[in-house]
Amino acid sequence: MPIQITGIHKTNNEYDNPYLSINSLMWVDDNTQNRGITTRDVLFDWINDNGMAYILDDEGNKFNLITATTKSGFKYVRTVLDETKSDKLLNFLAPR
Numbered sequence: 001m002p003i004q005i006t007g008i009h010k011t012n013n014e015y016d017n018p019y020l021s022i023n024s025l026m027w028v029d030d031n032t033q034n035r036g037i038t039t040r041d042v043l044f045d046w047i048n049d050n051g052m053a054y055i056l057d058d059e060g061n062k063f064n065l066i067t068a069t070t071k072s073g074f075k076y077v078r079t080v081l082d083e084t085k086s087d088k089l090l091n092f093l094a095p096r
Contacts, residue, residue: 002052003027005065008092009037018090019068019076027053044075055079057088065089 007026015021025043028035038046044067047053053065063079070076080087 001032002030002054004030005053005055005089005092006035008089017070017074017076019078019087020070020074022076022089025053025077040077041075044077047077053077055089055092063088 005025005027008022009024009026010021011023013021019040022040024037024039026035026037027043043051043053043065047065047067054062055065056062065077065079067075067077077089078087079089
Protein backbone atom coordinates (compact mmCIF):
# COMPACT_ATOMS: atom_id res chain seq x y z
CA MET A 1 0.00 0.00 0.00
CA PRO A 2 1.77 3.16 -1.13
CA ILE A 3 1.05 6.35 0.79
CA GLN A 4 1.48 9.88 -0.43
CA ILE A 5 2.90 12.31 2.11
CA THR A 6 0.71 15.40 1.95
CA GLY A 7 2.49 17.55 4.53
CA ILE A 8 4.91 17.64 7.42
CA HIS A 9 4.87 19.19 10.87
CA LYS A 10 8.16 20.58 12.15
CA THR A 11 9.26 21.61 15.61
CA ASN A 12 10.76 25.04 16.17
CA ASN A 13 13.87 23.46 17.67
CA GLU A 14 17.14 23.65 15.76
CA TYR A 15 19.07 20.46 15.12
CA ASP A 16 22.42 19.69 13.49
CA ASN A 17 20.44 17.41 11.19
CA PRO A 18 17.44 19.35 9.79
CA TYR A 19 15.43 16.15 9.23
CA LEU A 20 15.10 15.72 12.99
CA SER A 21 12.91 18.83 13.14
CA ILE A 22 10.21 16.84 11.30
CA ASN A 23 8.14 15.33 14.09
CA SER A 24 5.14 14.04 12.11
CA LEU A 25 3.96 13.53 8.54
CA MET A 26 0.46 13.69 7.08
CA TRP A 27 -0.45 11.03 4.52
CA VAL A 28 -3.16 9.57 2.31
CA ASP A 29 -3.33 5.90 1.28
CA ASP A 30 -3.37 5.55 -2.52
CA ASN A 31 -5.68 2.52 -2.42
CA THR A 32 -8.25 3.35 0.28
CA GLN A 33 -7.95 7.16 0.41
CA ASN A 34 -7.67 6.83 4.22
CA ARG A 35 -5.80 9.72 5.78
CA GLY A 36 -3.63 9.94 8.83
CA ILE A 37 -0.72 11.50 10.66
CA THR A 38 2.24 9.49 11.87
CA THR A 39 5.48 10.23 13.63
CA ARG A 40 8.83 10.24 11.88
CA ASP A 41 9.97 7.11 13.77
CA VAL A 42 6.83 5.13 12.94
CA LEU A 43 7.09 6.03 9.24
CA PHE A 44 10.79 5.06 9.27
CA ASP A 45 9.92 1.60 10.66
CA TRP A 46 6.99 1.18 8.24
CA ILE A 47 9.17 1.95 5.20
CA ASN A 48 11.83 -0.49 6.45
CA ASP A 49 9.09 -3.14 6.74
CA ASN A 50 8.50 -2.85 2.95
CA GLY A 51 6.14 0.12 3.04
CA MET A 52 6.34 2.79 0.34
CA ALA A 53 5.88 6.51 0.87
CA TYR A 54 6.41 9.37 -1.56
CA ILE A 55 5.80 13.07 -2.13
CA LEU A 56 4.77 14.91 -5.28
CA ASP A 57 6.28 18.28 -6.13
CA ASP A 58 4.37 21.18 -7.73
CA GLU A 59 5.01 19.74 -11.21
CA GLY A 60 3.76 16.26 -10.27
CA ASN A 61 7.22 14.67 -10.04
CA LYS A 62 7.29 11.74 -7.61
CA PHE A 63 10.02 11.37 -4.98
CA ASN A 64 10.12 8.18 -2.90
CA LEU A 65 11.08 8.46 0.76
CA ILE A 66 14.06 6.50 1.98
CA THR A 67 15.24 5.88 5.52
CA ALA A 68 18.42 7.00 7.22
CA THR A 69 19.89 7.07 10.71
CA THR A 70 22.14 9.66 12.31
CA LYS A 71 25.45 8.65 13.90
CA SER A 72 23.66 9.01 17.26
CA GLY A 73 20.98 6.53 16.16
CA PHE A 74 18.08 8.91 15.46
CA LYS A 75 15.76 7.68 12.69
CA TYR A 76 14.55 9.92 9.88
CA VAL A 77 13.25 9.84 6.31
CA ARG A 78 14.32 11.81 3.26
CA THR A 79 13.99 11.82 -0.53
CA VAL A 80 17.66 12.05 -1.52
CA LEU A 81 20.50 9.58 -1.04
CA ASP A 82 22.89 12.18 0.37
CA GLU A 83 22.99 15.84 1.35
CA THR A 84 24.61 16.97 -1.91
CA LYS A 85 21.17 17.62 -3.42
CA SER A 86 18.29 19.66 -2.07
CA ASP A 87 15.62 17.53 -0.42
CA LYS A 88 12.08 18.61 -1.24
CA LEU A 89 10.77 16.98 1.92
CA LEU A 90 12.42 19.61 4.13
CA ASN A 91 10.39 22.39 2.49
CA PHE A 92 7.16 20.41 2.32
CA LEU A 93 4.72 22.01 4.77
CA ALA A 94 1.44 20.75 6.09
CA PRO A 95 -1.64 22.27 4.44
CA ARG A 96 -3.62 24.74 6.51
